[in-house]
Amino acid sequence: xxxxxxxxxxxxxxxxxxxxxxxxxxxxxxxxxxxxxxxxxxxxxxxxxxxxxxxxxxxxxxxxxxxxxxxxxxxxxxxxxxxxxxxxxxxxxxxxxxxxxxxxxxxxxxxxxxxxxxxxxxxxxxxxxxxxxxxxxxxxxxxxxxxxxxxxxxxxxxxxxxxxxxxxxxxxxxxx
Numbered sequence: 001x002x003x004x005x006x007x008x009x010x011x012x013x014x015x016x017x018x019x020x021x022x023x024x025x026x027x028x029x030x031x032x033x034x035x036x037x038x039x040x041x042x043x044x045x046x047x048x049x050x051x052x053x054x055x056x057x058x059x060x061x062x063x064x065x066x067x068x069x070x071x072x073x074x075x076x077x078x079x080x081x082x083x084x085x086x087x088x089x090x091x092x093x094x095x096x097x098x099x100x101x102x103x104x105x106x107x108x109x110x111x112x113x114x115x116x117x118x119x120x121x122x123x124x125x126x127x128x129x130x131x132x133x134x135x136x137x138x139x140x141x142x143x144x145x146x147x148x149x150x151x152x153x154x155x156x157x158x159x160x161x162x163x164x165x166x167x168x169x170x171x172x173x174x175x176x
Contacts, residue, residue: 036092119144
């Protein structure tokens with residue numbers, strides 16, 4: 001058999017994998033028509049802003065020992081915004097995918113979200129019961145925030161995939 005080395009141009013081509021589109025045409029239509037899509041679109045940046053402010057307050061407390069009350073309150077506000085976006089996200093999934101949670105298109109994001117909720121809830125329990133000291137509570141908050149950052153990245157990548165799917169389907173429609 002002759003040596004069939006790939007050409008340099010072929011090596012530079014991105015590897016393309018085939019995957020199912022994120023939304024069926026019906027799901028995309030339900031997504032686009034739902035008020036819950038707008039609500040999620042508003043809550044996500046609000047939650048991210050609350051996260052950034054709270055992160056700064058928690059880091060300030062850990063670095064200086066100052067601002068304990070503000071840091072603790074900010075984590076509670078962040079947890080409230082997380083629960084709000086999770087509940088409205090469940091409603092959104094029900095409208096779009098006819099499942100309250102764990103729709104196949106968002107299964108792994110939802111699974112990881114359970115861990116995010118668990119860490120935030122553990123912080124609230126520790127704060128309310130005094131189960132951990134303040135410094136330990138703030139480290140727990142940072143663990144919750146790290147998990148939130150990973151989860152937010154998952155959702156951003158999923159949003160990007162949906163946009164790429166839509167652009168590809170529009171291009172295929174235009175070519176036909």
